Amino acid sequence: MSATPIAVRRPLWRRLIGFNMLTGLALGCGGWFLGGWIGGWMAVHHNYLQSATSCNGCGGTDQNDVGIYMGYLFAVIGWLVGLGFLNYPIARLRGRPPSMKHHETTSWTRYFKLCTDHKVVGIQYLFGVGIFFFIGGLNAMLMRTELLRPVEQPWPAGQYLTLVSLHGTMMIMMTSAFILGPFGNYFVPIMIGARRMAFPRIESLTFWLVPAAGLILMSAIAFGGLPFGWTGYAPLADQARAGADAYVMAFILISISLTLVGLNLMATILTMRAPGMTWRRLPIFVWGVLSTSVLQVLAAPVLLATMTMVLMDRATNTSFFLASAGGSQYLYENLFWFFGHPEVYILALPGFGIVLEILPVFARKPLWGYPLAVAGMVGVTLLSFMVWQHHLFVSGLNAGLRPFYMLTTELISIPTGFIFLNAMGTLWRARIRFTVPMLFALAFFFNFLIGGLSGVFVSDVPSDVTTHGSYFVMAHFHYTIMGGLVFAFFAAVYYWLPKMLGVTLNETLGKIHFWLMFVFFNLTFFPLFAAGFLDMPRRVSTYAPGLQTLNDFVSASAFVLGFSMLIFIANLVWSLVFVREPAAENPWASRGLEWQLPTPIPVDNFERIPVITNGPYEYGVAGAAPVAQLTPGALPAAGS
């Protein structure tokens, strides 16, 4: 790597040659063909691999799972090499370690490369997972189109199942990093007074794995689709066509990404806090990120292991999950849900952190009951590993276990409920300002209340016998995940975009987006509780004709909900591309440390590591010290 700083502006075509996304795509495609060829060779010459086709030597990829896996594997390797992830290790091996930054540009092209600036990674995540979120939402709109009629129309049954599976998988994969990715990466170092994250190159890696996983998942369409929903129960997953290999590979990549994100954030928060940043002064958002990171580090590797077992069942004739050959379907269900339940708390906890962070700013009062909020998050983290069998209440597991899991599942609603007390206390005697972020944060509480209380229904085993596998469960988790996490995401976007991109978003469009989304979200999902009670199972494209009116109402509301997302995109485009009104440095008059910095935030965040002198929620306290000394002269006396 040359040490020449980029001072001369080279022509665009010249700048396109190098380690960037385009090179990654090109090498990825090359890797796909190379891997497919290797896999085909392996399959034909080793007939224990379940893939030889009747056409000897043709190596067609119809059922050549080995070929597909090798293809994806080499594609991902090519993608990462093309982006430049091997540069630093190879340079070190050659004895010439480059610094992390000297050849990185400051132009817009750095958003399409390996960039070790955590703020760049945050923005990459924002757009990267955002795109897949909207693709997943498009699939949902297409699903609701099918459900307008009780028979399969306009898509046939197999394609509908692929829509269902893609919607669910894309949403879970993408929303796992919906808040930690953009906002965790961008703001956690700033909020704790650090200049970078603990492992900047790993941070960039976690991002670039996400588009790879998303593209691989979408390629499932070309390989026969996905018939098994986002949970991918084996042996249906063993039986599926090659599209399942795309699903497995995508989940493997995402689980690696999740584990590394969690590791990175944990290391940063635990070891890189600025002087004076005691645990009691840590912003509640950072607490939310920390608890989520713990969950990710512990749960995501289980997903990796489970998916590897599915891979082996599909490609190498093992029978982990085939009962007729000595395996067990329960093994899959337990392993998957041991990951799957902490996963839903990975989705919920960052939402808690966001809304509790935003509420004090617009209520102009301290966060009421801060230690209780922290205790709630920690309690949820600990308990979330002890409840997973509530997904298997009627599956035939040892029925003696059911009261225990009913108890633990009910217990977890106690720490989850703390945030409501925090919110009510923060709003008590406040001076509430209804800005767009505040509206989304308040809507979070409305939605999560319904979602959480409906969870009490499904945690009660007799009631679960009624509702398991029906639309009731679907309404429950959409209320908690979409009504919770997605609303918190939009609250965070409207709150932090002025700092991240330095541009003000149009408030009128924001309010239209909010009201349409909030009203039609509830109109879409509340009737689905009734649909589940009225005997409509999940993931079906056909239903009792008597439910058509209900489904039509839900579909119509869903279309308007989708339209509200278009309003958001229009707002983004309008504000970012056309109007481009520069934002004030602290438009919300927030006490957060990130708001005391100029916009745009300098590359190294702080000129000097700040000294934290107060908590971020000291609203209304007369004579409160500022949250930090940004240019500290001397360290404070011990004990302050």
Add this chain to the structure above:
Amino acid sequence: MTEIAGNEIVPQRVPHHWWKIVGTWLVLVAISEPLIVLVLGPHLPPGRMSAEAGAQTDANVVLTALLVPIMLLVWVVFVYSFVVWRSRDAAVVDGPPIKGHAGTQLLWIVITGAIVIALAAWGSYTLVASSHGAGGGQGPNPADQPKGASHALAIQVIGQQWEWTFRYPSYGGFESRDLAIPDHTLVAFHVTSLDVTHSFWAYGLGVKADAVAGVDNVAYVNARKTGFFQIRCAELCGLWHGHMAKKGRVLSFAGFQAWAKAAKTKNAAIQKYLSPYNPWYFPAPLRRAG
């Protein structure tokens, strides 16, 4: 009401907020609870066609009646805050620096803890003692057996891609596409699968048990009324998952005997080819033969 900004927290006449909130809440609860119990309750699923369905319906009614007031309380506090404590200043003015109140937090923890533990205890009692599994599948060694379980009428439910078939071991082990059960008789469904995981959901009966290959998943039901009930598959099992639906019947005992005799005759031709009755099957071909 005067407020002194500063670092004193002056209680003022704060209790009047509490009374207004609690009062509004009590009024809403007084309106909603009778509606839930008397108007909504009888319509909550799954109905009372069987004892287990009745237990589930009771659970649903109790849960709704308990959780709606909680929801209303939170709503009332929020809406009251929006109306009364909305900022009316153009400039950004801070509110009083109230950081917490130990008594309120303790009360909240105690009350939510008590509700949760009571629900868990009551749910366990219903599950284990009073409804004996509440119609849910309990696996091959059911822990919550009703009295007389050893004499229960066994009916095997076989899930396969993509149809349900049923075997009646007490009637010679004949197999039929149709399900009928006698009323006022303890029936044990033995649910299994020949391939992937399905879930046998008899809606009106309140029975749901996953059909897992190689496993005998037992669910008890005691029907109380004759009539039809809907059967669906509640676990995604492939292409025609949504189409695995049919109707089952509850007949009087005599009617059931007659039905079983007729069904056995109707399916007599294939009887000699059926595998011997077994709690589970691993039929050939396991994988595609030639």
Add this chain to the structure above:
Amino acid sequence: MTTRVRLALVAAGIVAGGALIAYYIASFLVVTPRSVAASGTGKQAQLTLQTVAAFGHPPHVDWVTYLAREPNGKWVHSTVLHVPAYATVKVTVYQFDTATGLRNPFWGQPRGTVGGTINVNGKATNVLNPDDASHTFAIPDLGVSVPLKGIADNAKNQCGVAPCALSMAHTTTTFVFKSGKPGKYRWQCFVPCAFQFPLGFGGPMQSLGWMDGYLMVG
């Protein structure tokens, strides 16, 4: 960058996005085999189908499949069949594949046909040895389920490429059922005949146009 250029770029983005969505829908979502009408007039309809051991053409050379014959005599690779409502439908299936056996022997008994019997190679019967079944034709919502006898493993002149000519080894099964009120009913095969998919039920067994289809009545 002027406003005009921005506008053009945003418009181009919207067009590109719309085109991708349209492509997704047109090339994947709505793809379904074309409908084949039964021959015959009024309330008497005839359907003629064949099942083959291997399709022999791309996209899936070695998949088993059904084919249907159009009224003009041409064999079409489709499983979407159209019959009139409230009609008597006579179905003839030419079966060119060897026997796999039924996973659930229960389906060896024909059901839902007029008289409860089927005609196999000219002989009426009310049950088939499950080990002899190569495929089945079942319309569960109409109660129809018919096993199809396989050819012998060592039969001469086996067909390997669709459509198969009647000169090749085959069995002929005919049966009659009544179509009822109008609707769209699914039909499928109940033999796990999908080569190399675990439990024999993947691939063609879960794909429309191969071993699954729709019966459009009315």
